Amino acid sequence: xxxxxxxxxxxxxxxxxxxxxxxxxxxxxxxxxxxxxxxxxxxxxxxxxxxxxxxxxxxxxxxxxxxxxxxxxxxxxxxxxxxxxxxxxxxxxxxxxxxxxxxxxxxxxxxxxxx
Numbered sequence: 771x772x773x774x775x776x777x778x779x780x781x782x783x784x785x786x787x788x789x790x791x792x793x794x795x796x797x798x799x800x801x802x803x804x805x806x807x808x809x810x811x812x813x814x815x816x817x818x819x820x821x822x823x824x825x826x827x828x829x830x831x832x833x834x835x836x837x838x839x840x841x842x843x844x845x846x847x848x849x850x851x852x853x854x855x856x857x858x859x860x861x862x863x864x865x866x867x868x869x870x871x872x873x874x875x876x877x878x879x880x881x882x883x884x885x
Contacts (some may be wrong), residue, residue: 771791773803774787774790774791774794775791778791781817783813783814784813784814785811785812785815785818785821786809786811786815787821788807788808788810788811788814789806789807789808789811789815789818789821789824790806791808791810791819792804792805792806792808792810792824792825792828794803794865795807796824796827796828798883800864801828801831802828802832804824804828804829805825805829808821808824808825808826808828809825810867812825812877814822816844816848817848819845819848819849819852819855820849821822822841822842822844822848822849822855823844823852823854823858823860825841825847826838826839826842826858826859827858829841830858830861831845834841835862835865835866836866838858838862839859839862839863839866842855842858842859842862845858845859846859850868851882851883853878853880853882853883854879856876856879856882857875857876857879858875859872859875860872860874860875860876860879863875876881
């Protein structure tokens with residue numbers, strides 16, 4: 771953690787360092803701190819589907835379902851062949867009370883895993 775913070779002190783726009791710090795906080799169960807760093811990473815890596823996925827996962831855990839769903843819109847654009855993105859979207863849609871849409875996302879996730 772100290773090394774990553776050192777990188778960010780000298781290079782505040784270092785997207786990969788923000789992403790790695792976000793993952794560190796994620797593994798510690800600190801979703802809010804993780805989300806903050808994932809969001810910063812996206813400022814510098816807006817096309818990185820993996821960062822979108824982890825930000826959406828953190829927002830979902832925090833109960834920000836609308837925010838997670840919005841991030842997943844961009845995640846699908848950035849990583850259209852990543853089954854995990856569709857599976858997470860299904861979980862979020864389930865929690866939003868949209869089971870038909872969730873079922874479609876779960877199906878898409880399964881299709882991509884079969885490729």
